[in-house]
Amino acid sequence: MTAVIETPEMAVDLVAFDSMGARSMCTYIETKDVRITIDPAVALAEKRFNLGPHATEVERMGQLAERIRRRAMGSDVIIVTHYHYDHHDPGDAVPLDIYGGKTVLIKDPKNRINSSQGNYRAPLFLAMIKGRAKQIEVADGRRFSFGGTEIEFSDAVCHGPNSAMGYVIQTMVRRGDEKIVHTSDVQGPSRQDQAEFILRNRPNTAIIDGPMIYMLGYAYSQGDLEASLSNIRAILAGGTKNVVLDHHFARDLTFEKYLNELREDYRDAKIGTAAELMGMEDDLLEARRRELHKGG
């Protein structure tokens, strides 16, 4: 497969990301022991620039949903890091069949969760997959072994600079010397407790929900941005060689400026969006929504 990492220990496919044209952080990781899909879902912004999704985005979401479906069907383990529709899907774009016979490792639906996810989305979704999955386990702060592969989760951390949007769990997959971390929606990471999981584990590869630059000056402060960039620099200085910055980061066309600054300072590392690390062109459809609608 086309993979961002391909070593004897692990192959990683960045399945669907905002840099590919719709909201997602879906990641597939395959080792000799186990096949894992993290967050098999994709969604579009209901409103951006006061505009609904363009037909091009709807079509792209369908294509990415099909990629996600195939990867998830071929997995043994499915991970759900929180209950937003770009991370879990109650059967809209990606069918619930993907959960059939799977081990599903989930964000705790009862503790450290906000009310919309805890009272509504999580119970609804879990009721839907209950009869299909082989096993459903709360994963927060826990470690699971599959042969020589370990999957370890952080404690729940804030979804962004504060807990208004709830909490997420971060995932680390390790086999031998190969370690990969998927941060889920940390939006930076601007907070020390979010960065800690990566800094402590020193993964070879970090798939990071980068700074939320499209909300800069609104729901995301200059201070949040600066703290995030300094944490990302610490992660690179700690020896992480592949750094993906995407998701909230890839919703604004200024993203490239930040990537270029990091690349200049850490020349040994591969730093880019998921599309770039997969050898594809960036295609930030949501960020270009105004232009798409003007073009008809």
Ligand SMILES: [Zn+2]
């Ligand atoms: Zn989210």
Ligand SMILES: [Zn+2]
């Ligand atoms: Zn998200």
